[in-house]
Amino acid sequence: MYAPKYVISGKILKSIGAVEASKEVIENAPLVPSFEKQFQSDAIVRTIYHGTHIEGNDLTLVQTKKVLEGQEVYAHARDIQEVINYRNVVTLLDDMGVKRGGYDVEMLKEIHKETVFKIIPDEKAGVFRTTEVVVKEEETGQIIFQPPPFVEVPYLIDDFFAWLNSPEAMEVHPILRAGIAHYTLVAIHPFVEGNGRTARAFTTLLLIREGYDIKRFFSMEESFDENPAAYYEAFARVDRQSKNIALRDLTPWLEYFTEVVAVELSKVKEKVRKLSIDTRLKVKFGQQIALTERQMRLIEYISDQGSANMQELTKVLPMVSEDTILRDLKDALDKGIIKKEGSTKASKYVIANK
Secondary structure (H helix, E strand, O other): OOOOEOOOOHHHHHHHHHHHHHHHHHHHOOEEEOOHHHHHHHHHHHHHHHHHHOOOOOOOHHHHHHHHOOOOOOOOHHHHHHHHHHHHHHHHHHHHHOOOOOOOHHHHHHHHHHHOOOOOOHHHOOOOOOOOOOEEOOOOOOEEEOOOOHHHHHHHHHHHHHHHOOHHHHOOOHHHHHHHHHHHHHHHOOOOOOHHHHHHHHHHHHHHHOOOOHHHOOOHHHHHHHOHHHHHHHHHHHHOOOOOHHHOEOHHHHHHHHHHHHHHHHHHHHHHHOOOOOOHHHHHHOOOEEEOHHHHHHHHHHHHHOOEOHHHHHHHOOOOOHHHHHHHHHHHHHOOOEEEEOOOOOOEEEEOOO
16 A cells, blocks of 8 residues: 655644644634635635646636636636636535545546546546656756656555555644645646646645635645745655655655645734634634624724723724724624723723633
8 A cells, every 4th residue: 555755854843833823823713804705715716826827827816806707808718717617626625525434536536527627628537547648848848757657547546545545644644644645646647637736626625624724714826836946846856766656755845835834824824813812702702703804903903002992993993984983893892802991081992801
């Protein structure tokens, strides 16, 4: 059975620690933005844009948004279709994410079918390749990656899934499991086309099913696409070791992969950290409370200063009427997030920690 080789280096440990710290803050923050759905929507758009852009898609982020909103865009039909397909893949991952049980080859094939719909002939979609493939440097034509012969693909994939579903693999941290899956599927290159997108989507499926989708606020694809040289070099450092995938040490790739996840989640953590205030609030409410953007700014100020009067709060939102600020404060009072001390004009608002 396939048994990936790697060492839990100090760098990997540090990144996993950062991931866990971010996850803790994000999932236990008592207050979250009411535009949480907007965070998720933005992350999905970025995932689709960067996930296709890294593969050579020429659509801009604005054009990608328009395609996803059903607006007309003048561009290559293939580029438009790739974006539509990746949106359908995201929906498919949501459906697969709630299923119980292990992982199987059919999941991988289903993801691939959606990824390459109308891009390659139907008879090749969701079907392992029956030809040899090589990846060449675009400018020089030099071969930079040569996957295993096609006859080995079914056996390599079966071995990989046997490991992924094994008790040994279940003991491995989900972020490492996702990173191993990402590398292994790219290295095997089981399909004639769409391998990168399929591997990244399957990686996301692992994170969703194992509790590390972190509210779907982040996009790994964005990091990969922002520095594709680092992404491909991380693969190459492992690929160069041996022609036999099973003999390669995945440590360099996992150091890169875990760092990407850690950096992305740290960005999300910072978005909600200011609203954390006191985790006892979550216990008090029994759930996370959604705030409007105005309320977020008011409560951040009250939390930072310890207390605030009406005169100070009007300066926090200078373009907003006093009546609107009072309504926002009343809502926060009603929810038990803040409390009012004093009853005259000298009264102050404080965080209701108890």
